[in-house]
Amino acid sequence: MNTTFDHIILRTELVQSETFGDFYEEILDSNEGSSFCNPLIEDVSELLENILLKYESLTAFQKDVLYKIFSEFNHIRTTIDPKRLKSFTHDLNEDEELLLFRESENGLINIIINPEDCIAFSFIPNNEQKRTFYFIDQNGDFETLAYNFFSN
């Protein structure tokens, strides 16, 4: 399933206007408009919720790791630059590992979250760039993991 950040990036960009920021906030946050009328209501937490709802068999470990990863995605959106976020795909494989991955013009970037105790990052380049592979644990550096996920 593909997850897009386009709406989140656009929304963040629109409300940054000094002149029309409040106007956009009003339109996009209007309680009177139902969600299907409003293309921009999604935020990072809703994307997380979608993944949690889609894969009911996720373990407590996988959910905890997802919270941490999405917290860093949100940190990138609010503090660094929303344009850093890029669309990605997610899937649960036969070993019940949750995969977050994206294919860029430079190669394939993966985050693999094992059901029990391990998170792996890999970047498989399709050019002369260096291949990257590392593991982190539940208390590891999720900020760097998130940057790496969007860096190629």
Place this chain on the structure above:
Amino acid sequence: MATFIKLKNPPIREIIFTISFNENVPLEKLDAFKILPIIAEEFPAVDKGFNTQVVANNNETPVSKTNLDGYLLRSPISVARIIQARRGSFALHKYNGYVEFETLIDEFFKYWDLLIQCTGNLTINNISVRYLNFIEKNNQEKVEDLITVVTNQPYGEKLDNTFTQFKFQYHKKPEIAATIITAKGRVQNIDGIVLDIILNTQIGGRQEREFIWNSFFDMKSAKNDLFFRSITEKAIKKYNI
């Protein structure tokens, strides 16, 4: 679609130029930038952009986590400029009045050069030009009298607000990604239509100043073209008096 003409009273309400870069600039470097004499003098009001999130882990009591979200540096109201310095992007806003592109881009690069004096070289990955227009609409006018971007709908004229987004590659320069927003509503108690033209160009390996500069000017041409495609001759007359 209207023909290209230099409007006497353009409906531009805000202009934003942005550069995004690969590096995550430490806040200490942004601190150094904001206290540079020229910046401190021209942008005396500093807003620290804090954002607060409530974080709950497992069954623990939720706690609030606050991050410093870069700085908003404001000029005096009469000058009406804002610098938005974040850890991964740098933007200059001009609001309350029109300034020519050439003047504003010069200013933007003046401040950008000061930023990279503090941070060291930054690897640019995206540049953006955004023009926010507000086309006033009186009770006798219909939306289609003023803009050419019109969505047919069966609900009549009395809509509280509308929001339309078009996203595409600009046909004359496909490297420019265009997003056009039209939104009908009331701004400062005036009815009208926001015509928001947002252009982005991704920057790859070429980092030379001339290339970046020319890419900004390519976007200037694109925004002029798209603006005049988006408004009617009647709107031209309205803003050329």
